[in-house]
Amino acid sequence: MAKRVLIVDDAIFMRNMIKDIFASGGFEVVGEAANGLEAVEKYKELKPDLTTMDIVMPFKSGIEATREIVKADNAAVIIMCSALGQESLVMEAIEAGASDFIVKPFKAEDVLGVVKKVLGE
Amino acid sequence: MTIDMSKYLGLFTSEASEHLEHLSQDLVRLEREGNREVIDSMFRHAHSVKGMAASMGFEQIATLSHRVEDLVDQVRKRPEAMSADIADLLFASTDHLQAMVRCAGAGEAAPSASSLIERISERLIALTGAAPAATRVVKTTLSGSAPQPEPPPPSAPAPGPELPPRFSVRVRIAASCQVPGVRAFLVQKKLSALGNVFDLNPSVDDLKAGRIPEGLVTMQVETSSAEAINKALAVVADLESTEVTRVEPKSAPAKPPEAPAEVARAVGAEPARTLRVKTELLDYLLDAVGELLLSTSRLREVSKGVPDTYQPPLLEGVDRLRTIVKDLHNKVMSVRMTPLSLITDRLPRAARDIARKRSREVDLLVTGAEIELDRAILDELADPLLHILRNCIDHGLEAPEERVRLGKGARGRVVVAARRDRDRVLVELEDDGRGMDAAHLKAVALERGLITAEAAATMSDREAWMLCCAPGLSTAKEVTDVSGRGVGMDAVKRAVENVGGTLDIDSTVGRGTRFTLRLPLTVAVINVLLVGVGREVFGLPIAKVKAVVEADPQFLERSRRTPLLPHDGALLPVHPLGALLRIDRQAPGGVRPHVILDADSGPVALEVDQLIGQEEAVLKPLASPLDLVPGLAGVTILGSGRPIFILDVPRLQV
Numbered sequence: 001m002a003k004r005v006l007i008v009d010d011a012i013f014m015r016n017m018i019k020d021i022f023a024s025g026g027f028e029v030v031g032e033a034a035n036g037l038e039a040v041e042k043y044k045e046l047k048p049d050l051t052t053m054d055i056v057m058p059f060k061s062g063i064e065a066t067r068e069i070v071k072a073d074n075a076a077v078i079i080m081c082s083a084l085g086q087e088s089l090v091m092e093a094i095e096a097g098a099s100d101f102i103v104k105p106f107k108a109e110d111v112l113g114v115v116k117k118v119l120g121e
Numbered sequence: 122m123t124i125d126m127s128k129y130l131g132l133f134t135s136e137a138s139e140h141l142e143h144l145s146q147d148l149v150r151l152e153r154e155g156n157r158e159v160i161d162s163m164f165r166h167a168h169s170v171k172g173m174a175a176s177m178g179f180e181q182i183a184t185l186s187h188r189v190e191d192l193v194d195q196v197r198k199r200p201e202a203m204s205a206d207i208a209d210l211l212f213a214s215t216d217h218l219q220a221m222v223r224c225a226g227a228g229e230a231a232p233s234a235s236s237l238i239e240r241i242s243e244r245l246i247a248l249t250g251a252a253p254a255a256t257r258v259v260k261t262t263l264s265g266s267a268p269q270p271e272p273p274p275p276s277a278p279a280p281g282p283e284l285p286p287r288f289s290v291r292v293r294i295a296a297s298c299q300v301p302g303v304r305a306f307l308v309q310k311k312l313s314a315l316g317n318v319f320d321l322n323p324s325v326d327d328l329k330a331g332r333i334p335e336g337l338v339t340m341q342v343e344t345s346s347a348e349a350i351n352k353a354l355a356v357v358a359d360l361e362s363t364e365v366t367r368v369e370p371k372s373a374p375a376k377p378p379e380a381p382a383e384v385a386r387a388v389g390a391e392p393a394r395t396l397r398v399k400t401e402l403l404d405y406l407l408d409a410v411g412e413l414l415l416s417t418s419r420l421r422e423v424s425k426g427v428p429d430t431y432q433p434p435l436l437e438g439v440d441r442l443r444t445i446v447k448d449l450h451n452k453v454m455s456v457r458m459t460p461l462s463l464i465t466d467r468l469p470r471a472a473r474d475i476a477r478k479r480s481r482e483v484d485l486l487v488t489g490a491e492i493e494l495d496r497a498i499l500d501e502l503a504d505p506l507l508h509i510l511r512n513c514i515d516h517g518l519e520a521p522e523e524r525v526r527l528g529k530g531a532r533g534r535v536v537v538a539a540r541r542d543r544d545r546v547l548v549e550l551e552d553d554g555r556g557m558d559a560a561h562l563k564a565v566a567l568e569r570g571l572i573t574a575e576a577a578a579t580m581s582d583r584e585a586w587m588l589c590c591a592p593g594l595s596t597a598k599e600v601t602d603v604s605g606r607g608v609g610m611d612a613v614k615r616a617v618e619n620v621g622g623t624l625d626i627d628s629t630v631g632r633g634t635r636f637t638l639r640l641p642l643t644v645a646v647i648n649v650l651l652v653g654v655g656r657e658v659f660g661l662p663i664a665k666v667k668a669v670v671e672a673d674p675q676f677l678e679r680s681r682r683t684p685l686l687p688h689d690g691a692l693l694p695v696h697p698l699g700a701l702l703r704i705d706r707q708a709p710g711g712v713r714p715h716v717i718l719d720a721d722s723g724p725v726a727l728e729v730d731q732l733i734g735q736e737e738a739v740l741k742p743l744a745s746p747l748d749l750v751p752g753l754a755g756v757t758i759l760g761s762g763r764p765i766f767i768l769d770v771p772r773l774q775v
Contacts, residue, residue, distance in 0.1 A: 082303075090303045091329060094310050100358055101307070103299045114358040 002028040003119060006046055008039040008062065009054040009081065014104075018052055018081070018111070025112040036060025043069045043076070050115060051078045053098070055089050063093045070097030077118060081106075133177050134226030135397060138219060140166040142466065144189075145215045149469040152208055153484075160197045167193055170218065175256065182221050185234040187256040188241040189214050195248045202248055210240060212470075285316060285343045288350055291364040294336035298359040302331030305338045308360070311353045316344035326396060336361070341368060400496060403457050410450045411739035415758050417443045418736075422761050454495070454643050461539050461548070462490035464503045468537060471507055475514045482521050482532040483514055489539030494546055495643040498620045502548075502640070505613040509550045509636050510535065512610065517554030517634055527631070529553065544642060551635040557628040559585035566591065586626040586634075590614040618769075621647070621662070647740055649757070649767055651733035652716060654699045655706030660738055660757060660767040661716060667724060668717045674728060675710075686715055686726040693717065697728040702752075706730075718770050727770075740767060 005027045009015045012034075019029050031046045033039040035057045043051060051069070053062040062080060069076050080093045080101040090101050100118045102111050144166040151159045167190035174182035189211060196203050214237050224231040245253045292308050294301045305328045312318055319341040323333055342350060347365045354363045421443065424435045465487045472485040494502075518524075518533035525531050539548045559582040566572045566588045572580070590610040617624045622640040641664075649660035650669075670688055677684040677695065685692040695715060699706060708730070715726040738757035747753065754769035 084299060087300050087303050087331070088329070090300070091306050094303070094307050099356070101303065117358040118356050120356055 003049040004030045006031045006048040006051045008033045010057045021108045036065035039065040040068050054081050067096040137170050137222045140170050141219045163193045181234045184256040191253050287368040289366045292338045293361040295359045295361040312342050406453050410453050413446045457496045458493040459496045465490045481518050484534050487537045492539045501620050505616045508609045513552035517552035546640045548638040553633040556630040562588045649738045652729040653731040655704050658765045665718045665770050670715045673712045693726045695726045
């Protein structure tokens with residue numbers, strides 16, 4: 001069965017791009033969220049196998065959302081989507097419980113490589 | 122596994138001092154509110170110090186903190202056993218521990234703690250009927266040679282649970298990884314979730330900064346099996362290779378079980394988002410950036426004289442350099458900002474001691490301790506604040522029975538409140554004691570010949586209260602060992618002014634006194650107005666300048682021999698700067714600029730020959746013997762390379 005993915009990013013452009021990458025890799029994108037608040041709600045509702053999380057978002061940052069999701073579900077697999085220059089934020093997210101990260105701009109094969117690695121495939 | 126403990130000495134002293142500082146604050150709270158939470162916190166602090174001292178091999182520190190821990194534990198079990206004597210014993214022990222930690226850090230012989238250890242032991246025997254357990258300490262040498270494992274003493278508690286096996290881990294980050302630092306941090310984080318991490322190389326700070334030679338990260342991990350490590354690493358992307366091998370213990374571990382964990386947390390696994398830096402290093406940085414600022418101004422000055430063909434690119438470069446240096450300067454200044462709590466945290470303890478000594482009862486309330494000031498200012502303020510507090514309690518507050526008779530609560534109240542006011546910080550210390558009587562202060566000052574009868578007659582209440590800062594004036598009915606002999610407030614005022622601040626006093630008889638310290642956020646850079654007298658140039662701090670007015674001295678009104686300048690509906694006394702500084706020159710005639718300044722006694726006008734301009738000056742302190750000259754606040758170097766004095770306006774007229 002295809003693994004279920006939740007995509008969190010405040011930019012529609014990024015969400016669509018990430019969605020396409022996951023579709024090409026045989027994943028099922030089950031939901032999208034545009035900010036940290038939505039992310040926490042959607043996560044609880046959908047219980048995805050994997051979540052991609054943007055860091056800087058309105059209302060609630062990706063780091064805060066990660067912290068809350070991991071608190072509720074210790075086994076949550078969250079991959080941070082970061083940009084060069086955000087190293088300290090990514091480390092903060094790792095402290096908060098993120099499983100791994102990818103660095104923008106990313107190539108499809110890099111994203112799928114990290115994801116498969118994290119899922120132990 | 123042998124560790125050279127000397128590299129942890131700095132960390133030990135700073136962290137142990139912090140714990141002891143907290144312990145002391147908890148003690149004050151315990152006496153006041155005495156709840157379980159405070160006792161638990163005290164126990165933890167004493168326990169931490171014990172653990173650290175034991176792994177450093179500081180036997181006396183470990184033993185005394187162990188006894189403190191035991192005594193606190195007894196109080197926890199039997200709150201009714203708590204007494205003022207026990208509090209005194211705990212206070213004395215905490216102070217002694219601080220002294221010992223300081224000595225240990227400085228490599229000096231520490232004062233013996235035997236008598237305190239003995240006294241606490243007696244207490245413990247009285248409370249429990251049993252002698253306290255011996256303290257286990259690691260024998261270690263700080264020179265870097267291998268420590269000797271020590272067999273546990275016979276009376277020691279049973280050794281802790283068997284330590285889990287250790288594994289050496291080597292991970293190479295893929296060269297293609299864009300952010301190897303974050304990658305390595307993730308590895309470290311995943312492994313520290315499995316157990317204690319030791320010998321992390323490079324250090325966490327280097328990892329975070331991406332300083333990883335050849336992408337190689339090594340560490341030792343204490344965990345159940347190699348498989349657990351491999352499993353954790355299997356799900357981390359971008360790792361070129363991983364290698365896990367078991368480390369055989371060289372000798373039976375003799376350390377208390379909590380000790381290695383303590384060290385590991387300090388050096389490796391802790392999510393270190395902050396970094397401890399020596400204050401001297403910060404001073405050096407500020408000095409260096411100050412020099413950079415001066416050199417940049419000098420370059421800018423020089424580039425003005427360069428031929429037109431080269432000037433634009435040169436100026437552009439210099440301007441860019443200036444922007445960067447100013448930004449750097451701001452960053453360095455912000456790094457030096459430290460919360461006021463650094464000095465106010467000690468006040469409750471001091472208040473308690475002073476009140477106990479003088480049979481006063483006092484509640485101290487501190488607000489705004491989170492406000493940040495330059496570290497250099499804080500360092501200068503610690504003693505003055507303490508001195509004012511002493512005065513408030515010792516002279517301000519009445520004895521409890523007198524307070525009751527006056528219809529006040531038996532417990533006096535001292536409030537220390539800090540707040541930001543634009544680019545200044547206001548710190549107010551206010552008591553609800555007897556207040557100061559302006560007439561009485563004037564009478565005493567007159568009697569001691571500190572002021573003339575004429576001055577006393579025209580003196581405002583505000584000025585009269587400031588008399589308590591005059592050297593040699595103390596109106597306390599008896600001189601106490603707490604408040605000293607009236608030299609104190611004089612020094613307080615000077616200290617506050619030396620960092621560029623002002624001191625104000627407001628008082629109501631029967632209601633209390635308020636001391637207001639108005640402080641700059643930073644000391645180092647001040648805006649100065651450059652003025653010329655003859656061929657000399659001086660700087661006046663812009664903060665003190667109210668206005669500049671042009672006038673011809675010849676046509677000014679005079680009171681006796683002092684010319685008076687009309688300004689803002691008042692007549693201000695005019696002081697010619699040339700005469701004040703005794704500069705030998707041919708004074709120009711006609712209209713001249715008058716700088717109106719805020720002096721202690723109110724506004725005054727300073728007559729100068731010319732205004733030169735405004736400059737951001739890096740204030741450098743004066744070295745001996747120039748620092749003895751009254752009226753000079755410091756020196757700076759202008760863009761032209763010329764050194765000039767910055768004048769200390771309030772003290773100039775003396």
